[in-house]
Amino acid sequence: MDMIHMEPIGVVRNGVTEAVDEGWGEVTSEIVLRPDLAGIVDGMEGFSHVLVVTWLHETPAVPEVKRRPRGRNDMPVLGLLAQRARHRPNPIGITACEVVAVAPDRLTVRGLDAIDGTPVLDLKPYFPAFDRREAMVPEWVDRLMSGYFAK
């Protein structure tokens, strides 16, 4: 299929140098915007949460289309796109973060699971009508997720 080309809107600054699998809940990050986009987040202060869309640029490629989540033997073999790991054909991250502060040149958020220098592709205010769902998950999810946001 035709390749798609996009320029990041900004970059993550948080001093975090290593991607980890858990404990992102208390990390505060600044998303520093491109200078030509100054003012483009004005109004975000009315929202409690924002979806931060990142390009997880240091994610290693995965050659197979299926694997066990985190390689754990107690997890089923699943297609990569039926998982939330960063290892996927396009390593796009989507994280629902708390809005901490808004300025013309940057947005400050809490809970972003991305290292310093990560390119940001988009920001979307969290709309419950769009984003909040009563959703069912398979039993392996609860086993996998214990501890993700804890310190």
Add this chain to the structure above:
Amino acid sequence: MDMIHMEPIGVVRNGVTEAVDEGWGEVTSEIVLRPDLAGIVDGMEGFSHVLVVTWLHETPAVPEVKRRPRGRNDMPVLGLLAQRARHRPNPIGITACEVVAVAPDRLTVRGLDAIDGTPVLDLKPYFPAFDRREAMVPEWVDRLMSGYFAK
């Protein structure tokens, strides 16, 4: 900033030829995967919902960084990224859809607000622990959103 290049993982097939602002709730869409990715959504049948990440390729460019939502005079002037309109620097769409059916070569979903032929960049199973938030929005959102998913 350095440009980012990605290949879509698949394409939307739903027979819808025109982007509209409302009424997407009952649209059923097939996301037809690239042949080299066969099997990559295996396991999605355990989830009730999926985040579909699209590239809204026919979205016209917007030269300004601020505008009123849908150009309505009863809406405040806001940065483009403090809105959910498709008009944004990178026209990425994120929609929480119902999972209808899973096959090796395609995923069928309900409620995707994207026209036929739209490239799909990523699919993520909806994890309430990541995606479901008690979130506050400004008062203009409720006025704007009445009718979006209705027929």
